[in-house]
Amino acid sequence: MTAPAPRRALPTVVYIAGEGHSGSTLLELLLGSQPGVVAAGELCMLAPDAPGRDRVFAKPCVCGAATRPTCPFWGEVDARLRDELGAGLLEIRVDDPDDARFAATNRALVAAIADASGAAVVVDSSKRSDRLARLLAIPDLDVVPVALFRDPRGVVWSHVRRERGWLYYAAAYAWGAMRLREVLAGRPAPFIRYERLARHPEATLDRILALLGRARVAGALDWTAHEHHALAGNRMQRERSARIRIDERWRTALPGWVRAAVAAMALPGRLAPTGLPGADALDRWLLARARERSVRMHAAKDAASPWVR
Numbered sequence: 001m002t003a004p005a006p007r008r009a010l011p012t013v014v015y016i017a018g019e020g021h022s023g024s025t026l027l028e029l030l031l032g033s034q035p036g037v038v039a040a041g042e043l044c045m046l047a048p049d050a051p052g053r054d055r056v057f058a059k060p061c062v063c064g065a066a067t068r069p070t071c072p073f074w075g076e077v078d079a080r081l082r083d084e085l086g087a088g089l090l091e092i093r094v095d096d097p098d099d100a101r102f103a104a105t106n107r108a109l110v111a112a113i114a115d116a117s118g119a120a121v122v123v124d125s126s127k128r129s130d131r132l133a134r135l136l137a138i139p140d141l142d143v144v145p146v147a148l149f150r151d152p153r154g155v156v157w158s159h160v161r162r163e164r165g166w167l168y169y170a171a172a173y174a175w176g177a178m179r180l181r182e183v184l185a186g187r188p189a190p191f192i193r194y195e196r197l198a199r200h201p202e203a204t205l206d207r208i209l210a211l212l213g214r215a216r217v218a219g220a221l222d223w224t225a226h227e228h229h230a231l232a233g234n235r236m237q238r239e240r241s242a243r244i245r246i247d248e249r250w251r252t253a254l255p256g257w258v259r260a261a262v263a264a265m266a267l268p269g270r271l272a273p274t275g276l277p278g279a280d281a282l283d284r285w286l287l288a289r290a291r292e293r294s295v296r297m298h299a300a301k302d303a304a305s306p307w308v309r
């Protein structure tokens with residue numbers, strides 16, 4: 001009988017938390033271009049019923065492979081998961097409601113990603129606070145949360161220009177910020193502003209890398225010089241130039257009264273105390289509503305997409 005191959009230590013997980021449309025693709029591209037760091041993307045997409053999952057897996061990988069399942073990197077992750085759990089990338093449940101199975105699945109997933117890439121740090125840009133809270137509760141997993149915030153008027157503008165109503169997203173921003181503060185209460189997590197990240201990427205990266213005991217490698221800001229495979233993310237991943245353009249069109253595109261209303265609505269998220277009574281029940285209700293909305297939105301997109309049959 002041969003002894004099983006020794007397992008490497010679990011990687012450190014950098015978790016990018018915050019609202020969508022806050023610059024997480026930029027942050028993960030920058031982090032994933034540092035040696036020893038791999039940007040895995042939105043690992044929450046591996047939940048079997050994650051909205052938009054079919055499209056993510058039908059699209060070409062960032063590395064150029066025709067689909068994620070045919071990408072050599074994700075293929076290697078899939079093989080390692082099958083060895084460890086007896087289930088492949090598209091069969092695991094990263095949101096398993098059972099805490100012990102959640103821990104085992106996510107431990108195996110980040111270990112497989114680290115081993116397939118040779119990295120010691122895995123960046124998960126799922127953003128959701130509920131996933132962050134559950135990862136933080138895994139005792140032997142080192143999770144470094146990074147809270148990414150963009151001006152709420154910029155986040156709302158990103159939705160408005162996609163012809164979505166502003167009110168819902170202003171409320172979602174406020175609530176999301178409050179929940180994130182609650183999950184992070186008492187933890188030394190860096191709060192990163194998108195506007196500062198876009199203007200001073202080196203200084204912002206240095207802050208995060210310092211938490212990992214790493215120093216930035218000069219010249220690694222050019223993410224186009226590195227291979228990436230992150231799940232989900234925006235078109236910035238596929239651009240040929242690594243020029244950072246800060247998007248502040250909301251300043252002129254949103255009417256003044258909407259800018260004022262969004263700023264006022266977001267205020268509780270910036271100042272909120274933690275431990276509000278009834279917050280968990282309200283959060284579950286809001287998450288369920290957000291999920292229905294997201295499923296409807298993705299179903300409409302999928303119907304129009306040439307990638308999904």
Ligand SMILES: [Zn+2]
Pocket residue numbers: 061062063064065071072073074228229
């Ligand atoms: Zn790939």
